[in-house]
Amino acid sequence: MAPGLKDIIESLIFVSLEPLSLEKIKATLSDHPPEEVEQALQELLQTTVSAERGITIIQSGGGYVFTTRPEFDPWVRRFLKIDRKSKLTSASLETLSIVAYHQPITLSEISALRNVDSSYTIKTLLEKKLVKITGRKKSPGNPLIYRTTERFLAYFGLNSLEELPTEEEIAKILGEDKTVEQATKP
């Protein structure tokens, strides 16, 4: 393996504005065989993850990014003067997961699934750029169609929609609920 390849990749991830995808790394290092690049990246990830440093590299939003380690969150927040992290409200989270699982989807379909008018919630999500409008549905009224964005993936640390909680994971949670209920039964 070419010497320093690992460090080159590290520098690329460092300057990249968006999560840096493997394709982009390979394209930049086109003078090296792709297998070597991949190997160097793996090595870089291993050393970074095991190193006792304040920052690490994670795979999120379809690429690699530098982040601080979770255990240093309190200090980072103190430094940035962010007291409390603003989390999504349960209405937002609900609407967002409906869009994620049922996309492409219209507002009335979302509202029907929630049994709650969701126009305000979808507006907040649009503003947060967690969902986007991708067109209109060819049905009466030509309603707008919504999809989740790249930012949505990055927000939850997902690389693609395939990484959303699976049917099995969901079934497990529902199953756990049931066992709890059974246990508490008199």
Add this chain to the structure above:
Amino acid sequence: MNDLPLREMEASESYQVRLEVFEGPLDLLLFLIRKKKIDIHNIPIAVITREYLEYLGREEQINLDREAEFVLMAALLIHIKSQLLLPREQPLTEGEDPRRFLVDQLVEFQKIKAACSILKEREEEQLSLWTREVLPPLPEPGEADLVEVSLFDLAETFFVLMKRKEAENFRVFRGKNYSVEEKMKEIIATLEKESVLDFLEYFNRQETLEEAVVSFFSLLELIKARLVMAVQERLFQTIKVWLRRESKARQ
């Protein structure tokens, strides 16, 4: 490692008392079904309706903005019950159940809720990871706090501008043709010369409505092709269009 800021620790670990507020009718129904340990596929409508109405009375536990939707669900429950009670001219065929629609909705909603709880954990994890949020160096340094604008910001600004123009008696010429392709080239040429373009100013310079509309489409095409980038220094400030650095290198 040991001197974790005390105040933050307390804040994150202290026990928070928070009354559960039901966001919507399905939320409340699921809660009742669980509380009463009811089989979701075989809901005793009378029992659940009584419980439901009782909760509706305790207003502090439901999201009051959603009151109409809660009442609508109560009506649906009563309607289902009446369908179950009333004699029918033709007996229900096998598998047909007035509760079916509601059950399907509840089952799906339950899944979504479960997915939400997983996503919530992920959100928590991700929120403790911090990344740098900056844009690559731009032609003029020192312009911090740039926000890349969305299609909506652009469209909104454009419409506001057109409204204003309308008031100024915007001239409509017929016969002169503008093509998106040519406009795109023109915008790129301007950007290469001046490196930056003020969105508002640029459209103010357009002579006719048609030209302005074509220009707007061209700009959208350029943004889509990732040749240019529309950024805003701060919210509510003018939108500026830059040539993307990579695209410069390519040419």
